[in-house]
Amino acid sequence: MKSYEVNFDGLVGPTHNYGGLSYGNVASQSNSQQSSNPKEAALQGLAKMKALMDMGFQQGVLAPQERPDVAALRRLGFSGTDAQVIERAAKEAMPLLVASCSASSMWVANAATVSPSADTADSRVHFTAANLNCKYHRSIEHPTTSHVLGAMFANQQHFAHHAALPAVAQFGDEGAANHTRFCREYGEAGVEFFVFGRSAFDNRFPAPQKYPARQTLEASQAVARLHGLRDEGVVYAQQNPNVIDQGVFHNDVIAVGNGEVLFYHEDAFLETDKMLAELQGKLAKVGGNFQSVCVPRSAVTVDDAVRSYLFNSQLLSRADGSMLLIVPQECQANERVWAYLQSLTSSGGLIREVKVFDLKQSMQNGGGPACLRLRVALNETELAAVNPGVIMTAPLYGSLTAWVEKHYRDRLSETDLADPQLLLECRTALDELTQILKLGAVYPFQIN
Ligand code: SUG
Numbered sequence: 547m548k549s550y551e552v553n554f555d556g557l558v559g560p561t562h563n564y565g566g567l568s569y570g571n572v573a574s575q576s577n578s579q580q581s582s583n584p585k586e587a588a589l590q591g592l593a594k595m596k597a598l599m600d601m602g603f604q605q606g607v608l609a610p611q612e613r614p615d616v617a618a619l620r621r622l623g624f625s626g627t628d629a630q631v632i633e634r635a636a637k638e639a640m641p642l643l644v645a646s647c648s649a650s651s652m653w654v655a656n657a658a659t660v661s662p663s664a665d666t667a668d669s670r671v672h673f674t675a676a677n678l679n680c681k682y683h684r685s686i687e688h689p690t691t692s693h694v695l696g697a698m699f700a701n702q703q704h705f706a707h708h709a710a711l712p713a714v715a716q717f718g719d720e721g722a723a724n725h726t727r728f729c730r731e732y733g734e735a736g737v738e739f740f741v742f743g744r745s746a747f748d749n750r751f752p753a754p755q756k757y758p759a760r761q762t763l764e765a766s767q768a769v770a771r772l773h774g775l776r777d778e779g780v781v782y783a784q785q786n787p788n789v790i791d792q793g794v795f796h797n798d799v800i801a802v803g804n805g806e807v808l809f810y811h812e813d814a815f816l817e818t819d820k821m822l823a824e825l826q827g828k829l830a831k832v833g834g835n836f837q838s839v840c841v842p843r844s845a846v847t848v849d850d851a852v853r854s855y856l857f858n859s860q861l862l863s864r865a866d867g868s869m870l871l872i873v874p875q876e877c878q879a880n881e882r883v884w885a886y887l888q889s890l891t892s893s894g895g896l897i898r899e900v901k902v903f904d905l906k907q908s909m910q911n912g913g914g915p916a917c918l919r920l921r922v923a924l925n926e927t928e929l930a931a932v933n934p935g936v937i938m939t940a941p942l943y944g945s946l947t948a949w950v951e952k953h954y955r956d957r958l959s960e961t962d963l964a965d966p967q968l969l970l971e972c973r974t975a976l977d978e979l980t981q982i983l984k985l986g987a988v989y990p991f992q993i994n
Pocket of ligand 1: 565650
């Protein structure tokens with residue numbers, strides 16, 4: 547049976563802004579308080595989805611969330627009408643209003659961890675929504691994420707959904723940003739690779755000194771158990787704490803994998819040789835030939851990687867078996883990174899082509915091409931069971947572009963977040979979106 551990697555991209559929400567909310571994420575901190583352009587952000591994301599679809603890849607779309615999250619503000623003690631809640635939060639606790647307005651759900655690599663049916667005990671595709679509990683503004687995403695994923699992958703015969711892990715730091719889970727799957731064919735059993743930043747219960751593992759390690763070993767292990775993965779099909783590795791302290795807040799800022807290939811920076815992991823040997827051995831047991839491409843620090847520094855987002859690229863398999871790398875334009879702007887990419891594609895290796903995308907609006911908050919997509923490997927039968935409303939087509943691209951043009955502002959600054967009108971605009975837009983994507987009622991304002 548045919549199988550595919552389907553990329554579901556997060557649609558940027560109408561409140562996209564630069565709140566400076568993510569300590570440890572260099573771009574988020576350095577662009578704090580700049581005014582944003584939500585319309586441009588959403589159109590840049592849609593252009594990437596359209597381009598991948600036009601290249602023949604399977605592409606889907608994941609809806610944004612209701613923001614400002616008035617219910618979250620009510621849980622923090624703000625009361626009255628929705629407009630009063632927003633006004634009071636703006637007056638008394640602006641940082642909480644900013645957090646409740648974040649459009650951060652666009653980075654759907656953090657929405658969930660997904661295990662394809664070929665890896666799981668019950669042969670269903672498993673999803674665990676990420677608790678994202680390292681940052682308040684992201685910790686409020688998972689309930690709606692679960693509703694949206696449930697509406698997209700509704701068939702219980704093929705899809706199993708797990709609630710987010712307990713919302714405490716010991717089980718900090720950032721979803722697929724720290725999870726990669728290696729396989730020969732997407733529909734065959736593979737090896738799932740979980741990268742953690744620290745252990746919550748075992749102090750033999752070193753931890754970063756400056757910035758938080760968002761993913762714990764214990765969270766990754768819990769997800770593997772929930773999904774019914776075999777020990778032989780799982781490899782755990784620790785991210786190098788020194789690179790976390792240099793701004794590598796997720797593994798997908800320093801490594802990316804696809805098929806049988808891991809593309810990574812020399813400083814990405816601890817005990818790299820042991821990890822590579824385990825990946826090689828376990829993939830061989832399911833008939834795969836593991837290959838790795840290490841980018842030496844002499845060619846690209848960790849700082850270059852953090853600024854250019856070289857590794858936050860999408861590594862895609864083409865029909866002829868070669869690979870294509872989708873990179874943000876910041877890679878072209880960095881001389882060393884661009885020179886490295888030229889030498890990589892002309893070296894006769896597997897990665898033959900690089901395509902550059904302008905995702906500046908998202909990049910300024912630390913979200914590159916790979917952050918914007920959630921990969922779901924599906925066989926033909928499973929793909930047919932996905933809600934067809936969320937699969938990208940030329941008409942859907944047209945409808946979504948028109949929808950963005952109609953509802954989105956082209957400028958948003960912190961003071962605009964205090965405008966209760968923004969909530970109404972957002973709800974009106976999302977109500978229409980659920981009809982376009984045929985999602986049914988998934989938002990708090992539609993359910994309650
Ligand atoms: O969690 N930025 C996101 C970026 C997530 C990138 N995702 C992956 N690497 N997979 C984060 O730090 C910034 C929001 C702000 O500052 O307004 C933010 O949440």
